[in-house]
Amino acid sequence: FGTIRPASTMIIAGGLLDPRWRVEVEAEAVIAHPAGDAAG
Known part of the structure; x- marks a missing residue:
């Protein structure tokens, strides 16, 4: 991921x-x- 880390969330259901x-x-x-x- 380099210097950018993915977002993460923990939820108890x-x-x-x-x-x-x-x-x-x-x-x-x-x-x-x-x-x-051109797409987007």
Whole structure:
């Protein structure tokens, strides 16, 4: 990661959406386009 560290959060939850699950993960990411790229 170099000098920029990713953000992190820890939350204690009373339960998951489905009780059979051991881990529930939801993630979102923003990826910057290289300079000069028309997409965006």
